[in-house]
Amino acid sequence: MxxxxxxxxxxxxxxxxxxxxxxxxxxxxxxxxxxxxxxxxxxxxxxxxxxxxxxxxxxxxxxxxxxxxxxxxxxxxxxxxxxxxxxxxxxxxxxxxxxxxxxxxxxxxxxxxxxxxxxxxxxxxxxxxxxxxxxxxxxxxxxxxxxxxxxxxxxxxxxxxxxPSPFDTFDQLVQNFAAVGLNQHEMVVLSGGHTIGRASCGAVQQRLYNFGGVEGATDPSIEPKFAKELKEKCPQNQQGSELSMDSSKNTFDNLYFKAVLAKKGLFESDANLLTSPVGLELVTRYSKPGSSFYSDFAAAMLKMSNIQWSTDGEIRRVCSAINA
The missing domain is CATH 1.10.520.10 (Peroxidase; domain 1)
Structure with missing residues (x-):
């Protein structure tokens, strides 16, 4: 070596x-x-x-x-x-x-x-x-x-x-994360990275206007006032506004979990964290002051960043192209 x-x-x-x-x-x-x-x-x-x-x-x-x-x-x-x-x-x-x-x-x-x-x-x-x-x-x-x-x-x-897709069910999310060696606890805590994320209206249009393939139907898991706010920002079949994932835009904190627990998660995948007893327990835990979210997120990121390191690769001279 x-x-x-x-x-x-x-x-x-x-x-x-x-x-x-x-x-x-x-x-x-x-x-x-x-x-x-x-x-x-x-x-x-x-x-x-x-x-x-x-x-x-x-x-x-x-x-x-x-x-x-x-x-x-x-x-x-x-x-x-x-x-x-x-x-x-x-x-x-x-x-x-x-x-x-x-x-x-x-x-x-x-x-x-x-x-x-x-x-x-x-x-x-x-x-x-x-x-x-x-x-x-x-x-x-x-x-x-x-x-x-x-x-x-x-x-x-x-x-x-x-x-993983913003339209995934809890089980689909678990399967996607398991495929790369991450468990369901790590899946939930890494979802907390959405706290500094953003979304387009295209990611929520289906929940607001065509839920379950029914024209005009709104996902009943969205808190009604929040659904109204989203419809104002994202008119049907229009590009609409850029959406923040929680109320503290661009600040890493636990407000994403508070939003999900209050049925104000943007994605179906966010809302679906509450459909599993494990997901509901973790979202509830991480929504509270003094939770282990910060340290658990850091530990999960360390594990994720070690997924399948390639031993057959190169050191690219520029990141957008392989070396000649």
């Missing part, structure tokens, strides 16, 4: 063993790059902080980008690849015209390449950026294991079926 591979292995083990922190940055387990690119994690952190200060809304975008990457072929930055025929992951139904952060990740990669070319993967940058973005808007930190490689394959067809 080469020295870099050994350092990356030590980094991964350290991240798994170290506890999560409370509202503070952990010393990142950057042994993987400590000799060959010691400034890597600092560059990511500083650039993410600048991005969030300029546009706080990007925190949710960077988190979602990492999430959608990890659910397809593991955390290998395959979501960043371009396709001349629009057949890559970014072109899939859950991603097209909604995923954000491609430009920002490209800029971070360029800054790191200028410092130490050819050694830091785009996949590691995605994992670090998601963590740093969450911390910047109020969430807990977690240790990020490093040493991922960038994948060479990105398929729209895979993303279409593997990424």
């Amino acid at each position: 080469g020295s870099r591979a050994l350092m990356c292995l030590i980094s991964a083990l350290a991240a798994i063993l170290l506890p999560t922190s409370t509202n503070a940055y952990l010393p990142t387990t950057d042994g993987c790059y400590s000799e060959i690119c010691p400034q890597a994690t600092t560059i990511v952190k500083n650039m993410v902080n600048k991005i969030i200060k300029e546009n706080r809304n990007m925190a949710g975008g960077l988190l979602r980008l990492h999430f959608h990457d990890c659910f397809v072929r593991g955390c290998d930055a395959s979501v960043l690849l371009d396709s001349p025929s629009n057949e890559a992951e970014k072109d899939a139904r859950p991603n097209a015209n909604s995923l954000r952060g491609f430009k920002e990740i490209g800029e971070i990669k360029a800054a790191i390449e200028a410092e130490c070319p050819g050694v830091v993967s785009c996949a590691d940058i995605l994992a670090l950026a998601a963590r740093d973005a969450v911390v910047e808007v109020g969430g807990n930190s977690w240790s990020v294991a490093l040493g991922r490689k960038d994948g060479r394959v990105s398929l729209k067809s895979e993303a279409d079926v593997k990424i």
